[in-house]
Amino acid sequence: MKKLSVLFCLAAFLLCCKPALADGGRIHVLPQPVSVKEQAGSFVLGGNVALVVHTADDATKNAVAVFAGHFSAVSGVNLRTVFKPTSGKRIDVYLDEKPNPNGAEAYALTVSPGNISLHASAAGGIFNGLQTLLQLLPANAAKPATGTATIPCVEITDYPRFGWRGLMLDVSRHFFTKEEVLKYIDEMSAFKYNTLHLHLSDDNGWRVEIKSLPLLTQVGAWRVKRTGRFGQFPKPEWREPATDGGFYTQDDIREMLQYAAARNITILPEIDIPAHSLALIASYPNLSCTQMPYFVNPGSNFYTEEDNVLCVGNDSIYVVLDKIFTELAQLFPNQYIHVGGDEAYKGFWEKCPKCQKRMADEHLKNTDELQSYFVRRMEQMLKSKGKKLIGWDEILEGGLAPEATVMSWRGMQGGINAAKMNHHVVMSPWGFCYIDLYQGDPNVEPATYGKLLLKTSYSFEPVPDSVDASYILGGQANLWSESVPTFRHAEYMTWPRSLATAEVLWSPKNTRNWDGFVANMQEQFKRFDAAGINYSKAAYDAVITSKKGEEDTVFVKLACEITGTDIYYTFDETNADNYSLKYAGTAFTFPYGANQIKVITYKDGKPIGKQITVTKKQLAERANDRPDW
Numbered sequence: 001m002k003k004l005s006v007l008f009c010l011a012a013f014l015l016c017c018k019p020a021l022a023d024g025g026r027i028h029v030l031p032q033p034v035s036v037k038e039q040a041g042s043f044v045l046g047g048n049v050a051l052v053v054h055t056a057d058d059a060t061k062n063a064v065a066v067f068a069g070h071f072s073a074v075s076g077v078n079l080r081t082v083f084k085p086t087s088g089k090r091i092d093v094y095l096d097e098k099p100n101p102n103g104a105e106a107y108a109l110t111v112s113p114g115n116i117s118l119h120a121s122a123a124g125g126i127f128n129g130l131q132t133l134l135q136l137l138p139a140n141a142a143k144p145a146t147g148t149a150t151i152p153c154v155e156i157t158d159y160p161r162f163g164w165r166g167l168m169l170d171v172s173r174h175f176f177t178k179e180e181v182l183k184y185i186d187e188m189s190a191f192k193y194n195t196l197h198l199h200l201s202d203d204n205g206w207r208v209e210i211k212s213l214p215l216l217t218q219v220g221a222w223r224v225k226r227t228g229r230f231g232q233f234p235k236p237e238w239r240e241p242a243t244d245g246g247f248y249t250q251d252d253i254r255e256m257l258q259y260a261a262a263r264n265i266t267i268l269p270e271i272d273i274p275a276h277s278l279a280l281i282a283s284y285p286n287l288s289c290t291q292m293p294y295f296v297n298p299g300s301n302f303y304t305e306e307d308n309v310l311c312v313g314n315d316s317i318y319v320v321l322d323k324i325f326t327e328l329a330q331l332f333p334n335q336y337i338h339v340g341g342d343e344a345y346k347g348f349w350e351k352c353p354k355c356q357k358r359m360a361d362e363h364l365k366n367t368d369e370l371q372s373y374f375v376r377r378m379e380q381m382l383k384s385k386g387k388k389l390i391g392w393d394e395i396l397e398g399g400l401a402p403e404a405t406v407m408s409w410r411g412m413q414g415g416i417n418a419a420k421m422n423h424h425v426v427m428s429p430w431g432f433c434y435i436d437l438y439q440g441d442p443n444v445e446p447a448t449y450g451k452l453l454l455k456t457s458y459s460f461e462p463v464p465d466s467v468d469a470s471y472i473l474g475g476q477a478n479l480w481s482e483s484v485p486t487f488r489h490a491e492y493m494t495w496p497r498s499l500a501t502a503e504v505l506w507s508p509k510n511t512r513n514w515d516g517f518v519a520n521m522q523e524q525f526k527r528f529d530a531a532g533i534n535y536s537k538a539a540y541d542a543v544i545t546s547k548k549g550e551e552d553t554v555f556v557k558l559a560c561e562i563t564g565t566d567i568y569y570t571f572d573e574t575n576a577d578n579y580s581l582k583y584a585g586t587a588f589t590f591p592y593g594a595n596q597i598k599v600i601t602y603k604d605g606k607p608i609g610k611q612i613t614v615t616k617k618q619l620a621e622r623a624n625d626r627p628d629w
């Protein structure tokens with residue numbers, strides 16, 4: 001009897017505390033919730049399930065309406081939304097008056113056989129809980145929509161680790177339409193991101209209507225059309241029509257803001273100044289030090305010839321910037337405006353009489369201090385309009401503006417320095433957060449630069465040991481779009497690395513679990529397939545690393561980020577399969593005379609990765625970049 005009850009308790013324990021991560025289990029929520037207690041049984045969807053909204057709060061009603069649309073698309077069941085208690089099968093949504101101790105984005109979700117109930121104390125928490133509920137539907141419920149899917153019984157309590165969980169979309173280097181931005185918002189909201197940072201201006205296009213400065217969108221939003229490898233495009237011809245580009249009207253922005261708000265997302269606008277400003281300068285040529293006429297750059301290599309930096313000694317720029325920020329401050333409810341501040345080439349300032357006079361008048365010792373003077377002025381300007389300034393970590397150079405928040409991209413150090421000066425920080429180091437980088441082997445991926453593998457995204461830790469965690473607002477993955485000409489490709493670069501970042505930013509640090517994440521990601525891939533969302537499977541490919549030995553010897557190591565994979569390779573230029581050489585886990589060299597290796601990954605006897613072909617010469621060149629190997 002004793003034995004039996006021990007066994008019973010053990011079984012009950014295993015059932016209740018089964019981790020949300022277990023591969024083959026029923027629960028695959030991503031990002032992983034704080035607490036998941038799975039129970040026996042299911043809520044079976046019938047034809048007549050009521051969605052009972054126990055509040056008149058408009059923001060909650062908007063979140064519920066978004067959910068009902070998704071629920072119907074995924075399950076085939078049209079929920080009956082009502083605002084009064086009703087009998088029968090129900091999903092009850094309660095907006096609690098008492099604030100949730102874990103914040104406005106926290107929620108509690110209970111699924112039992114006859115009822116589903118969701119509690120939160122703000123619309124953001126309700127939205128998040130409803131995203132979790134959508135992910136409790138089986139991934140294959142989407143196609144075909146049968147209307148008889150089941151939801152596993154479970155108790156979930158959940159809240160985010162960080163309040164800033166961002167994605168940045170660069171809409172300047174390539175323009176994405178309003179509809180595409182709305183789709184991006186929808187996709188990111190499913191994983192509880194709450195901030196969309198729009199990089200609205202750069203050298204390659206101005207993307208937001210400023211009514212008092214019409215040339216910004218008549219001139220700055222357009223460039224000559226080029227296709228191929230951005231950065232290597234031929235320069236504009238004399239009188240060649242500028243037909244490529246676009247911009248968002250203020251009505252478009254209001255629509256985006258409303259759409260985002262219904263999905264618990266705030267939009268952060270960025271106007272990148274004083275550098276990366278060629279679209280602004282092409283529209284109003286008196287704003288640069290050289291005051292020369294320039295074209296909006298179509299993706300040509302220009303840096304040494306063209307002046308993409310505002311003349312900070314020229315008072316006219318402050319008049320123009322005041323107009324821009326007045327309109328943006330009225331348009332965007334976000335408490336922050338991002339002013340860029342990155343990568344300013346200061347050579348024109350060194351030679352410009354106006355900039356030199358400004359330095360003398362303001363007792364500035366060098367051009368770093370001149371940039372700091374400019375950022376401080378921007379902070380004052382934004383403050384006068386009720387906004388706070390955030391900028392890339394270069395704003396630390398020459399002295400940080402008194403209340404500025406720093407977005408640390410060149411690594412963690414800028415963020416650490418800012419936090420130690422009691423400034424708020426958003427961590428976005430390129431080595432963990434730049435999703436425009438290669439996510440697989442460059443020989444099989446669309447051309448870009450650098451490398452950011454999925455597992456590296458997942459290993460991001462936004463809070464360094466040496467800083468007070470309260471200064472770290474959160475983190476953000478950034479999609480620069482030089483090499484992202486289409487929205488399909490934007491999706492491909494975003495997913496699944498931004499699934500990893502979503503979990504880093506939402507879930508407790510001590511529950512991070514790579515294999516569990518992969519299991520949940522694979523369920524998510526089925527949902528992406530059903531919804532027609534593009535994503536990369538590069539994590540299934542081999543990772544080929546190399547080291548140079550004596551003379552022309554090259555040592556090679558093979559790996560795969562996905563656990564339990566077999567790797568096969570050939571040197572004889574035939575296709576690799578599971579009858580080829582099998583990687584034994586130790587470094588090897590090329591046989592005498594062989595110049596190329598082909599590598600492929602298998603799992604459970606089936607190919608799962610792309611075949612990658614790399615020459616010995618390429619591996620020798622790559623080895624130079626990896627002295628640490």
Ligand code: ACM
Nearest residue numbers: 342343392409480
């Ligand atoms: C940046 O990547 N230049 C912020």
Ligand code: ZN
Nearest residue numbers: 289311352355
């Ligand atoms: Zn100047």
